[in-house]
Amino acid sequence: xxxxxxxxxxxxxxxxxxxxxxxxxxxxxxxxxxxxxxxxxxxxxxxxxxxxxxxxxxxxxxxxxxxxxxxxxxxxxxxxxxxxxxxxxxxxxxxxxxxxxxxxxxxxxxxxxxxxxxxxxxxxxxxxxxxxxxxxxxxxxxxxxxxxxxxxxxxxxxxxxxxxxxxxxxxxxxxxxxxxxxxxxxxxxxxxxxxxxxxxxxxxxxxxxxxxxxxxxxxxxxxxxxxxxxxxxxxxxxxxxxxxxxxxxxxxxxxxxxxxxxxxxxxxxxxxxxxxxxxxxxxxxxxxxxxxxxxxxxxxxxxxxxxxxxxxxxxxxxxxxxxxxxxxxxxxxxxxxxxxxxxxxxxxxxxxxxxxxxxxxxxxxxxxxxxxxxxxxxxxxxxxxxxxxxxxxxxxxxxxxxxxxxxxxxxxxxxxxxxxxxxx
Numbered sequence: 001x002x003x004x005x006x007x008x009x010x011x012x013x014x015x016x017x018x019x020x021x022x023x024x025x026x027x028x029x030x031x032x033x034x035x036x037x038x039x040x041x042x043x044x045x046x047x048x049x050x051x052x053x054x055x056x057x058x059x060x061x062x063x064x065x066x067x068x069x070x071x072x073x074x075x076x077x078x079x080x081x082x083x084x085x086x087x088x089x090x091x092x093x094x095x096x097x098x099x100x101x102x103x104x105x106x107x108x109x110x111x112x113x114x115x116x117x118x119x120x121x122x123x124x125x126x127x128x129x130x131x132x133x134x135x136x137x138x139x140x141x142x143x144x145x146x147x148x149x150x151x152x153x154x155x156x157x158x159x160x161x162x163x164x165x166x167x168x169x170x171x172x173x174x175x176x177x178x179x180x181x182x183x184x185x186x187x188x189x190x191x192x193x194x195x196x197x198x199x200x201x202x203x204x205x206x207x208x209x210x211x212x213x214x215x216x217x218x219x220x221x222x223x224x225x226x227x228x229x230x231x232x233x234x235x236x237x238x239x240x241x242x243x244x245x246x247x248x249x250x251x252x253x254x255x256x257x258x259x260x261x262x263x264x265x266x267x268x269x270x271x272x273x274x275x276x277x278x279x280x281x282x283x284x285x286x287x288x289x290x291x292x293x294x295x296x297x298x299x300x301x302x303x304x305x306x307x308x309x310x311x312x313x314x315x316x317x318x319x320x321x322x323x324x325x326x327x328x329x330x331x332x333x334x335x336x337x338x339x340x341x342x343x344x345x346x347x348x349x350x351x352x353x354x355x356x357x358x359x360x361x362x363x364x365x366x367x368x369x370x371x372x373x374x375x376x377x378x379x380x381x382x383x384x385x386x387x388x389x390x391x392x393x394x395x396x397x398x399x400x401x402x403x404x405x406x407x408x409x410x411x412x413x414x415x416x417x418x419x420x421x422x423x424x
Contacts, residue, residue, distance in 0.1 A: 020056055029062040038069040046074035046090070049083040054090075064093040073099045079106040079122070082115040087122070097127045103134030111141035111157065114150035119157065129162040138169040146174035146190065149183035154190070164195045171202030179209035184220035188228075197230040207236040214242040214258070217251040222258075232263045238270040248278035252286045259294045266296060272303030280308035280324065283317030288324070298329050305336035313341035313357065316350035321357070331362045 032038040042062045045053040054074075058064065067073050075095040078086040087106075091097075098105055107127040110118040119141070123129060132138040142162040145153035154174075158164065165173055175195040178187040187209070191197060201207050210230040213221035226232065235241045243263045246254040255275075259265065266274050276296040279287040288308075292298060301307050309329040312320040321341070325331060334340045342362050345353040358364065 029057050029060045030066055032066075032068070036069060039072075040066045040068070040074075042066060042074050043068055043072065043077060046083065046086055047077040047081060049078075049081055049086065051083070051085050051089065054086050058089060058093050064090055064095045065099060067099065071099070071101045073101075073106075075099065075106045076101050076104075076109060079110040079115065079118050080113060082110075082113065082118065084115070084117050084121070087118050091121065091125050097122060097125065098131075100134055105131065107131070107141050108133055108139070108144060111150070111153050112144040112148060114145065114148060114153050116150065116152035116156055119145075119153050123156060123160040129157050129160045130166065132166075132168075136169060140166045140168070140174070142166065142174045143168060143172075143177060146178040146183060146186050147181060149178070149181065149186055151183075151185045151189060154186050158189070158193045164190055164193050165199065167202060173199055173201075173209075175199060175209045176201055176207070176212060179218065179221050179225065180212040180216060182213070182216065182218035182221060184218065184224055187221050188224050191224065191228040197225050197228045198234060200234070205237045208234050208242075210234070211236050211240075211242050211245065214246040214251065214254050215249060217246075217249065217254065219251075219253050219257070222254050226257070226261060232258055232261055233267065235267070235269075239267075240269050241267050241275070243267065243275045244269055244273075244278055247275035247284065247287050247291065248282060250279075250282060250284045250287065252284070252290070255287050255290055259290060265291060265294055266300060268302075272301070273306075274300055274308075276300070276308045277302060277306070277311055280317065280320050281311035281315050283312065283315065283320050285319050285323060288320055292323075292327050298324060298327055299333060301333070301335070305334065307333045307335075307341070309333065310335060310339070310341045310344055313350065313353050314344035314348055316345070316348060316353055318350070318352040318356055321353050325356070325360050331357060331360055 029042070030040055032040050040062070042054065042057045042064070043066065044050075045057060064075075065073055073095070075087065075090045075097070076099065078090060097107070100108075104112075105127075107119065107122045107129075108131075110122060129142070130140060132140050140162065142154060142157045142164070143166070145157060164175075167173055173195070175187060175190045175197070176199070178190060187195075197210070198208055208230065210222065210225045210232065211234070213225060232242055236245075241264070243255065243258045243265065244267070246258060268274055274296065276288065276291045276298070277300075279291060298309075299307055307329065309321065309324045309331065310333070312324060332340055334343075340362070342354065342357050342364065345357060
């Protein structure tokens with residue numbers, strides 16, 4: 001076997017005695033592999049955690065800053081792998097702390113993987129706590145540690161002067177990412193060290209840390225943020241409030257906390273919807289009940305004239321439909337295009353909702369003022385069960401003019417002729 005091949009194999013497999021013999025017999029300590037990686041024996045040993053081989057290679061004048069074809073240095077590899085003693089050896093041999101790989105240096109990668117002892121060592125030896133990555137994201141070590149919930153790593157970075165409110169190029173801070181991912185201990189640490197609880201991201205979504213925690217259901221983070229002064233009514237883009245996204249995503253406990261803290265229950269988003277609209281459309285019954293008990297306007301209509309009952313009817317949420325009716329929802333309230341909850345349920349074929357509406361006295365012949373074309377096969381007349389129900393109720397099909405609607409209940413114009421009962 002060629003001496004160079006033996007050298008790489010022995011370094012990779014931690015055969016210390018063989019490496020020693022090879023070095024004593026003139027093996028080149030800085031030779032690089034013949035494959036695309038162009039890695040050195042020191043790179044192999046640092047990556048694998050073979051401290052005895054690293055020590056011998058350095059003793060035989062191995063270049064401590066030698067990089068492979070991707071720019072990976074031995075210090076970067078050891079820091080990424082959590083090999084503390086090797087990092088100590090490399091630093092003692094004057095390894096360059098600033099060599100970066102695709103924009104990341106040893107401190108970035110140690111922070112990302114939560115190697116707090118290595119982070120502390122790097123900082124003690126002059127690593128810059130606020131140096132951002134050279135890639136497009138411009139990410140700080142603190143952001144990396146916060147993203148992955150590495151509490152001790154974040155603590156060391158803050159102790160050495162990390163900027164707690166530093167933005168990435170994507171417009172987010174460490175508190176944003178800790179809140180988004182549910183890293184409550186890290187979020188608390190950041191807030192205790194001066195993080196702004198109401199910081200708004202500079203990206204197009206314009207969200208706060210509280211908004212992200214509410215959206216993703218991180219109850220502990222929500223409580224911590226509120227306790228540290230987070231404004232519960234700051235909305236994100238499209239005027240979406242924390243209450244709205246928590247209601248939309250079914251996070252009941254978070255909704256209750258927001259209501260307890262007197263959030264604006266009837267706040268509208270850009271299309272005029274409230275939290276009640278969002279919860280009703282998704283069928284989150286417990287949230288619907290909490291909102292109603294705390295004063296949500298049950299008949300408030302969106303910019304398109306749609307009520308909570310209309311949304312629940314269009315999406316077939318029969319339990320929610322019943323609950324809204326029991327609490328006084330106007331069963332015949334139409335949207336701006338003249339469509340009632342009955343029209344919406346019929347167009348989507350939700351028989352159980354239709355039965356509930358009929359039982360509760362909806363005006364079955366309420367005209368749809370839109371009067372646009374129906375589909376070639378009306379949903380109402382192509383569903384046998386629905387058709388029989390309509391016949392039993394003596395519904396005037398000519399009056400109703402059945403139409404298709406999209407996923408949120410808005411009519412879709414189709415090029416076709418009108419179909420009524422006489423076409424059956």
